[in-house]
Amino acid sequence: MNNAFLHGYSDEDIYMLLPAGYNVDLGLVCKLERSLYKLKQASPMERRVDIEATTIWFYSRVKAYLHNFFTIKDKGDAHTGLLGAKSLVTPFPVGLKLASDTGALLRAQNSYKDLMGRLLYLSFTRPDISHSVQQLSQYLNHLCDAYWNAALHVVRYLKGCPSLGLFLPAVNSLDLQGYCDADWASCSDSRSSLTDFCIFLGGPLVSWKTKKQSTVSHSSAEAEYRSLAAMVCELRWLPFLLADFGVSLSLPVSLFCDNKAALHILANPVFHERTKHIEIDCHLVRDAYTASFIAPVLILSFTQLPDVFTKALPLKLFSSFLSKLGLPAVAKGAGVASDLLDQG
Known part of the structure; x- marks a missing residue:
């Protein structure tokens, strides 16, 4: 689109409520x-x-x-010129920490932004690159060479697994389960924490998020609790969406967390000085808990699935989490991700 903000005029009547006499059954x-x-x-x-x-x-x-x-521009098929590049087995370099002043200023800034737009779109169906894309999209206003190299690392990883995708079985239990985690003070520039969660509908993964928190957290427990609140908001929305498909859910929803302090705040009905600055989040999660909408469960940290959304993991651990998230290779040499590499 040539315009950042689109404006249009409607020639039709717009109803905020259904007009009188409208038959819902006949309308579907x-x-x-x-x-x-x-x-x-x-x-x-x-x-x-x-x-x-x-x-x-x-x-x-x-x-x-x-x-x-x-007035739109057709830029043609996506291409990166990396058909001959060696593929990689992980989506992000292990131990790499990006910051606003990492390396020299990047000259090909438009190329980087175009690539990030494609990776953001691809991440809608590829949760394995969620953390990488979140990290790489933070510094679009001040790009350095290190960001470009890290972005090409993601593309070379996609070359090695172009057909990886979500598996949705025909037979499923249709029970929601949520896993949430946080990476406390992980941003080198602002010391903001990273929120991440993943939600399963029975076996398959249906929702996930990796996002930097807008407020700096005083402790890991506070960062974890903010992640709890973000996931509860998502869990509140999903039943309404599933109801449109005629799917009814059994409650409560199992909510897995590895932070004892955050779960203690959730179950403790007394607010005090240490929680008043997150009191809105406390009320949000507490209301869901007292209404038996969620059932919190403490799990061990090394079994926490959202770790794949918060940090660059070694190959063995990354592969283990990938299989638990339900991301099989659909067909060798095929897949949406290959569109980034097929065009020279």
């Missing part, structure tokens, strides 16, 4: 029903040709439509 119509039925009856080769042709036609129509309203 699946517009894809006939198309899905057609694809189901077709042969595998017919499905592939039909989908590819429809996709190309759809993309061209959408781009033409958007261009009439907002």
Whole structure:
């Protein structure tokens, strides 16, 4: 888009509430029903040709439509020029700590920003690069050579596992489970902590986050509690989303944490000087606990799954967590991630 902020005018009536006489049951119509039925009856080769042709036609129509309203630029297919590069087995260099003054100033700043945009999009389906992308997207206003080298490290890792992806089984228990963690004072510049959590719907991973906390925490317990609050907000939202698909959840939701102090604050009904600066978060989590929406469980630190979202792990530990997150290789040599490397 050529404009940072898009403005449009609506020629249709917009209803904040359903208009009188609207029948909800008759209004819920699946517009894809006939198309899905057609694809189901077709042969595998017919499905592939039909989908590819429809996709190309759809993309061209959408781009033409958007261009009439907002004037867009088509930059073509993604490419990095790393087809001959050696692949790597971890998404981030172990022990690397990025800061605002790490190395010399980067000249190819536009290339870095373009690459980060693609990695951010890819991280929607690749939780294994969530920590790497979060680290690399912090310093877009002051880029150094070290950031570019670290970003290329991620691309070379993706080259080695282009087909890695989330596995969603056909048969599942549909019980929510959440794991939360925090990396206290991990930012070298601001000493802000890192919030991370992952949520499973039965076996598969359905939600995850790696984000720097906006407020500096006085202790690791405070940082952990802020992560608890962030995950409770996500857990509150998911049941409403699942209800639209006709899925009802059994409560309480198991919430796994490895910090005893944070769990003690959660269960303690008395606030005092050490918790008043996080009292809003305390009330948020406490209300979910007293309403039997969540059931906190203490686990050992070395079994804490969100560690893969907070730090660069050694290969053995990283591979172990990756398998527990349910990220198998779908097919050798195929996958969305390969789009970053297939175009020379």
